Amino acid sequence: MGDGEVLVAPALPDLFEDRGRRSALAAVLAHKAIVIGAAIVLVITLMAVCAPWLTPIDPTAIAPLERLKGPSLAHPFGTDMLGRDLFSRVLYGARISLFVGFVIAALSSIIGLVIGLVAGYWRRLDGIVMRLMDALMSIPGILLAIAFMAISGGSMGNVILAITIVEVPRVARLVRGTVLSVRRQAYVEAAVASGSRSLTILLSHILPNTIAPIIIQATYVCASAMLLESVLSFIGAGIPPSIPTWGNIMADGRSIWQLKPSMIFLPALFLSLTILAINLVGDGLRDLLDPRQAGNG
Amino acid sequence: MGTYIVKRILATIPVMALVAVVVFALLYFAPGDPAEVIAGDHASPETIAAIRQSLGLDQPLPIRFAAWAGQLLQGDLGVSVFSNIPVVTLILQRLEPTMSLMVLTTLIAVVVAVPMGVFAASRSGTWLDRALMGGAVLGFSVPVFATSYLLAWIFSMKLQWLPVQGYAPLANGVGTWFVHLILPSLALASVYIALIARITRTAVLEVLHQDYIRTAKAKGQGHRTILFVHALKNAAVPILTVIGLGVALLIGGAVVTESVFAIPGIGMLTVDAILQRDYPVIQGVVLFFSFMYVLVNLLVDIAYTFFDPRIEY
Numbered sequence: 001m002g003d004g005e006v007l008v009a010p011a012l013p014d015l016f017e018d019r020g021r022r023s024a025l026a027a028v029l030a031h032k033a034i035v036i037g038a039a040i041v042l043v044i045t046l047m048a049v050c051a052p053w054l055t056p057i058d059p060t061a062i063a064p065l066e067r068l069k070g071p072s073l074a075h076p077f078g079t080d081m082l083g084r085d086l087f088s089r090v091l092y093g094a095r096i097s098l099f100v101g102f103v104i105a106a107l108s109s110i111i112g113l114v115i116g117l118v119a120g121y122w123r124r125l126d127g128i129v130m131r132l133m134d135a136l137m138s139i140p141g142i143l144l145a146i147a148f149m150a151i152s153g154g155s156m157g158n159v160i161l162a163i164t165i166v167e168v169p170r171v172a173r174l175v176r177g178t179v180l181s182v183r184r185q186a187y188v189e190a191a192v193a194s195g196s197r198s199l200t201i202l203l204s205h206i207l208p209n210t211i212a213p214i215i216i217q218a219t220y221v222c223a224s225a226m227l228l229e230s231v232l233s234f235i236g237a238g239i240p241p242s243i244p245t246w247g248n249i250m251a252d253g254r255s256i257w258q259l260k261p262s263m264i265f266l267p268a269l270f271l272s273l274t275i276l277a278i279n280l281v282g283d284g285l286r287d288l289l290d291p292r293q294a295g296n297g
Numbered sequence: 298m299g300t301y302i303v304k305r306i307l308a309t310i311p312v313m314a315l316v317a318v319v320v321f322a323l324l325y326f327a328p329g330d331p332a333e334v335i336a337g338d339h340a341s342p343e344t345i346a347a348i349r350q351s352l353g354l355d356q357p358l359p360i361r362f363a364a365w366a367g368q369l370l371q372g373d374l375g376v377s378v379f380s381n382i383p384v385v386t387l388i389l390q391r392l393e394p395t396m397s398l399m400v401l402t403t404l405i406a407v408v409v410a411v412p413m414g415v416f417a418a419s420r421s422g423t424w425l426d427r428a429l430m431g432g433a434v435l436g437f438s439v440p441v442f443a444t445s446y447l448l449a450w451i452f453s454m455k456l457q458w459l460p461v462q463g464y465a466p467l468a469n470g471v472g473t474w475f476v477h478l479i480l481p482s483l484a485l486a487s488v489y490i491a492l493i494a495r496i497t498r499t500a501v502l503e504v505l506h507q508d509y510i511r512t513a514k515a516k517g518q519g520h521r522t523i524l525f526v527h528a529l530k531n532a533a534v535p536i537l538t539v540i541g542l543g544v545a546l547l548i549g550g551a552v553v554t555e556s557v558f559a560i561p562g563i564g565m566l567t568v569d570a571i572l573q574r575d576y577p578v579i580q581g582v583v584l585f586f587s588f589m590y591v592l593v594n595l596l597v598d599i600a601y602t603f604f605d606p607r608i609e610y
Contacts, residue, residue: 077541135315142549144323147583150571152329165323187318202605213575227440231553234442237571250442258461261450268443283434 027288030209034288037280044274048094059088059244068260077266080252089244090266096156096245097271100229101278103160105222108167109214116175116210120183121202130176133169141166145228149237156239163228167221174217175210182209212289219282223275230271246271309595317369320546321362324580331576332451335378352378352576374581379573384581388563394464395562397474398554399547401482403540406489410511411536413490414497415524421502430498436491441550445484445557450481462559481558483551489543496539500532507531533604541597548586 028034047054056076063083070078077086119129136144148162182188183206191201232238233247234254241248246267254262324331332349333340349355353364368375374384417429453461459480466471504510505528513523555564563582570578 131315132319135312135319138312138316138591140545140548141321142552143583143586144569146552146567147320147324147579148327149572150332150579151324151327151576152335153334158328161328222439230440231442231549235552235556235571236566254464257446258454261446264443264446265450268440269447270509272439272443275440277433279434279438 003117005224011257028285030290031284033280034284037277037284040273040277041281043096044094044270044277047091048098051088051091051095055085055088055091057085057088059084059092060242061085067254078260078262080249080260080263081256084244086249086263086266089249090246090270092244093246093249094270094274096239097226097229097247097274098245100156100160101222101226101274104167104225105194105218107160107164108171108221108225109173109218111164111218112168112171113175113210113214117179117206117217119172120176120179121198121206126176130173133172136165136169137173141224142228142231145232146237149232154238154240156243159232159238162232163225166228167225171214171217171221174213178210178213179206182206212285216282216289218288219278219285223278223282226271226275226278230267244264301602305595305598309591313588313591314325316591317366317584320580320584320587321365324359325358335574335576337574348378348567356493373539374517374584375577377570377575377578379570379575379578384578386580387566387578391563391566393562394560395464395551395555397464397467397478398481398485398551398560398562401475401478402485402489402547405482405486406493406543407540408491409486410490411497411529412534414494415501415529417494417498418501418505418528419520419524421498426498429494433491433494436487439487440553441484442490442553442557444487445481445554445579448480448484464562465558477553477560481554481560484557485504485547485554488546492539492543492546493536497532497536500527500535504528504531530604534601537597537600537604539596544593545589548590 014143035103061084063079066075066079066083068079068081069075069083072078075085075087077090077174079085080089115129119126119133144166145159145162148165149158152158152162186204188201191205229245230250233241233245234251236251238247239245241251247265250264253260257264330345330349332345332352332354335348336345340580345459346355353361356364365375372385374388376383377387378465380387413429420426449461452459453531460477463477465477467474501524510523510527513527518527551562552564552567554560555562556568559565563585566578567582570582
């Protein structure tokens, strides 16, 4: 928890410059991990979006006669203790998980970017802002989210808010580190010396350098947010149980898991696969953008 | 070195104070009224008002904060709304299972992950490296509760080698303690292993290119000595750092693992407190774990000095 800068990717390689744009795309497409990861995310996203066409059964429809059935043609994943179709529930659950993950990744990136830019550029604010971020990061993330949820009550908005509060300091710290290292570059000092306005320097010279690290970080935030959401739902402090999410399906399955382990393992499999795919994309992008760490295959 | 340690310890005090303020502020500004949450869905306005008064929630912010901070300074975390037992007592009662789980998990994780990372670094670019690091990404992606249920399903239900759930205190013998704790610890360790192995690999790789390693090779030192003595010692600082930071994952994971394996620890206390809407217990547990996290990282900072004498303030 030492003070100081985070290790960040060195100033951007050619990848994101105009003349390099074509080769950047080629480099991304040539990276196996990114392609595989992105393909899996795409398939699961399509599944989530097309859920109403992939299954005719309402994921919340209760059918007492069909309780705890094994897999069949009508119910490929079987049914839960209320006779609800697990295949539908898993498909519709993907919508919530992905939505929560993407929204939190976007929100945390934007808020973290603003805080990091401000702290890194206006040194007077740095002390206060970063001490606050450090304090937030000293509270273990899951507990912070649990405490927040326990008081504000279960709703999708509160889940998003709680997890965003957990993730923002990590992004802010990363952006601040990047700003600090870019500030020392000759071209920024030249811009300062020539009397450019702070806002111009910040937006046109410093901001572009933070984009690559933020994109990489956003993938990790997305993965971590989906994981946190499922944990919150699983222990009963997340999205209301009436909404089918992967975490809620597993929470339903907790009491009968020895009888019907698939209620835990099926959503867990989809969740793990999605998170793995997002992590693959993140690791791949880091390989490409940060040569220091290259060689992860 | 002595002054560094003293300064480092003193620097922890404002951090802990700030953490306490942040916890208080977050819970204060969180949407929703704890009194309403505690009272439940069908409570009358009078009940809610009574709860609000008994918790001091009707007082203005500065008075509430002063009262709470004053209690905290005396080591008082308030009283459980549900059982009327002081939160500190509740936490102390449940300390042993949680600490056992965390210590065993950390031991397993370090013993597995450090050699794993060193081997991956020494064979960097080969299939072994890719397999090990692929395993690490996998460990990072599978949620702890999924790993917990998977291990319980294989080893307790199918093979029936180990008990499915529960905890046996250390006082009843190390054997039963270990048998009850090994599955939860393994499940919890999976994420930690992934984290430590990846950093170890990166740190060792960086060191392996340095001149003194070439010197050691030229001197005819064995491959293993070079890797585990020369390289690892100099890669120790980032590895220690991530072990310290990983404690946050461990704490979060303990909440989940304890509720899957029915271990009566602080994690279970937390989950019960959520279901019982026991606001003081939740606040107390968050503070307790946050302080623990800060202290672990203080220890890590101090441990740096043994590996890298250059570190000073």
